[in-house]
Amino acid sequence: xxDLSGFFLSWPGRYLTQSFLHSLVAGAIAEVAVKAWGIARPxxxxxxxxxxxxxxxxTWPVFRIAGRSRESLAFRLDALFDSGRWLAVVLPGGxxxxxxxxxAFAVTSVVFAAQELIPVLRHSFGRADDAPxxxxxxxxxxxxxxxxxxxxxxxxxxxxEDEDLFIFSSTGRDPAVYLSSGLLDTLSPAxxxxxxxxxLAHVLRGRRPLMSGVFxxxxxxxFNPVILVEFRRAVQExxxxxxxxxxxxxxxxxxxxxxxxxxYLEDDEDPREKRSLAEIxxxxxxxxxxxxxxxxxxxxxxGYPPPxxxxxxxxxxxxxxxxxxxxxxx
Amino acid sequence: MGAKILRLxxxxxxxxxxxxxxxxxxxxxxxxxxxxxxxxxxVEEARAASGVERILVPSYYPQELGWPPxxxxxxxxxxxxxxxxxxRAGGRDAALVVTxxxxxxxxxxxxxxxxxxxxxVRYSLRGRDAVLTVGRSPAGERVSRIVWxxxxxxxxxxxxxxxxxxVKAAESMLR
Numbered sequence: 001x002x003d004l005s006g007f008f009l010s011w012p013g014r015y016l017t018q019s020f021l022h023s024l025v026a027g028a029i030a031e032v033a034v035k036a037w038g039i040a041r042p043x044x045x046x047x048x049x050x051x052x053x054x055x056x057x058x059t060w061p062v063f064r065i066a067g068r069s070r071e072s073l074a075f076r077l078d079a080l081f082d083s084g085r086w087l088a089v090v091l092p093g094g095x096x097x098x099x100x101x102x103x104a105f106a107v108t109s110v111v112f113a114a115q116e117l118i119p120v121l122r123h124s125f126g127r128a129d130d131a132p133x134x135x136x137x138x139x140x141x142x143x144x145x146x147x148x149x150x151x152x153x154x155x156x157x158x159x160x161e162d163e164d165l166f167i168f169s170s171t172g173r174d175p176a177v178y179l180s181s182g183l184l185d186t187l188s189p190a191x192x193x194x195x196x197x198x199x200l201a202h203v204l205r206g207r208r209p210l211m212s213g214v215f216x217x218x219x220x221x222x223f224n225p226v227i228l229v230e231f232r233r234a235v236q237e238x239x240x241x242x243x244x245x246x247x248x249x250x251x252x253x254x255x256x257x258x259x260x261x262x263x264y265l266e267d268d269e270d271p272r273e274k275r276s277l278a279e280i281x282x283x284x285x286x287x288x289x290x291x292x293x294x295x296x297x298x299x300x301x302x303g304y305p306p307p308x309x310x311x312x313x314x315x316x317x318x319x320x321x322x323x324x325x326x327x328x329x330x
Numbered sequence: 331m332g333a334k335i336l337r338l339x340x341x342x343x344x345x346x347x348x349x350x351x352x353x354x355x356x357x358x359x360x361x362x363x364x365x366x367x368x369x370x371x372x373v374e375e376a377r378a379a380s381g382v383e384r385i386l387v388p389s390y391y392p393q394e395l396g397w398p399p400x401x402x403x404x405x406x407x408x409x410x411x412x413x414x415x416x417x418r419a420g421g422r423d424a425a426l427v428v429t430x431x432x433x434x435x436x437x438x439x440x441x442x443x444x445x446x447x448x449x450x451v452r453y454s455l456r457g458r459d460a461v462l463t464v465g466r467s468p469a470g471e472r473v474s475r476i477v478w479x480x481x482x483x484x485x486x487x488x489x490x491x492x493x494x495x496x497v498k499a500a501e502s503m504l505r
Contacts, residue, residue: 005408005409005435005436006435006436008408009436010436025348025352028348029345029348032341032344032345032347032348033341033344035340035344036337036338036340036341036343036344037337037340037341038337068439068443068445068468069439069440069441069442069443071439072438072439072440072441073367073403073405073411073413073438073439073440074401074403074413074415074424074440074441075441076367077367077368077369077403079356080349080352080353080356081352081353081355081356082356082367084367084408085356085359085360085366085367086355086359087408088359088363088366088407088408089359089362089363090363090407310334310337313334314337314341317338317341318341321341321345325345325348325349325352329352
């Protein structure tokens with residue numbers, strides 16, 4: 001049996017364990033708060049998700065400074081949850097629960113590196129000649145007309161010669177929006193305007209220093225499977241926030257819903273028709289994405305609830321509850 | 331206002347459910363494995379639970395401390411460790427803590443910590459090499475600590491007592 005008690009009692013081990021447990025607590029309480037307070041606006045929901053991402057990064061070091069006896073055996077005995085009990089549990093086969101936890105951290109780290117870190121680094125440090133070959137400036141009359149009335153000077157627009165339908169934006173030092181010629185030929189003027197408004201909203205939101213801080217903390221917690229899930233949920237809420245902003249720019253939610261349908265809902269594949277595991281996995285991911293798009297369309301068609309005055313009180317009470325409960329989770 | 335109170339109540343109820351679930355999950359290892367950290371009624375019970383063959387107990391205490399120990403904690407996993415806490419007569423806070431744990435393993439953290447070390451000296455404790463530390467707790471109280479090895483175990487006595495009383499207590503544990 002591999003004995004990892006020394007590692008889990010070291011400072012890195014305690015940080016890994018407690019930040020993971022605190023993110024579970026924070027995620028659960030944030031979810032309770034969103035449901036109990038009836039939080040519907042994406043910008044407010046994202047605030048709760050970001051709290052569940054950011055707070056666990058700091059709890060252990062802050063608690064350590066605030067109370068050194070917090071990790072004494074006596075405190076652990078009376079705590080709500082003592083990780084030492086579970087980490088020492090021996091499962092059939094002689095594997096401890098602590099070993100399983102480390103394995104989960106390792107898998108999460110690999111997923112994070114492959115799906116988030118490496119693509120971001122490639123994009124950030126990509127060379128100029130990595131840009132698509134068939135690229136032209138967005139001085140097409142249709143693009144110019146679509147941009148009129150939208151925030152000016154936010155990002156350059158480029159058209160990629162490709163008959164597939166896609167549009168995306170890049171933020172950072174040289175923000176830009178890229179759309180395919182196929183999309184340009186498919187969307188109506190109003191729909192093109194809505195699509196560009198959505199991408200410009202992404203560029204505007206990417207400028208906020210808070211988002212850099214959030215991403216830095218997300219990278220710091222690269223091992224944490226709860227943060228992996230919560231961050232992706234926060235990204236999904238960001239899409240809804242950008243929908244909200246796009247509708248505020250254009251005043252035409254219907255155009256955006258049609259754009260989403262044309263971009264993402266044309267191909268209605270059934271995961272059950274796939275044969276191999278890789279095909280099934282890919283189809284399930286696309287199905288999940290499809291459900292997300294349908295949720296966005298439903299929200300656009302329903303309209304957005306007016307801001308509730310108690311949002312900040314709800315957020316403050318959730319933060320207080322997270323702090324209080326996490327103190328007793330060791 | 332009524333709706334706000336209702337929502338607040340729903341939030342508090344939901345949080346209470348989360349807390350209840352956490353407690354339930356925490357209870358499971360103790361139910362499945364008898365040698366996890368738990369409180370015991372006697373030193374003998376702690377010995378049986380931890381697998382420690384001999385638990386050393388001081389026979390000398392500063393006058394203000396009470397017997398029996400105010401708390402006896404023991405664990406067999408992840409490694410054998412026993413903690414005896416002694417409170418001042420009529421009080422609840424630990425004033426003296428005796429910790430015994432398997433050599434080569436991390437020291438279990440005790441309730442009494444030294445935040446500011448004022449002096450550290452080597453001391454011969456009935457022929458054993460010991461380290462005596464004097465300092466202040468995070469709250470500014472005078473704290474002393476002595477650590478030594480005995481066979482397969484390490485021992486630590488920490489107390490909000492004078493170093494002289496601490497050393498007397500440690501010597502009373504050894505022949």
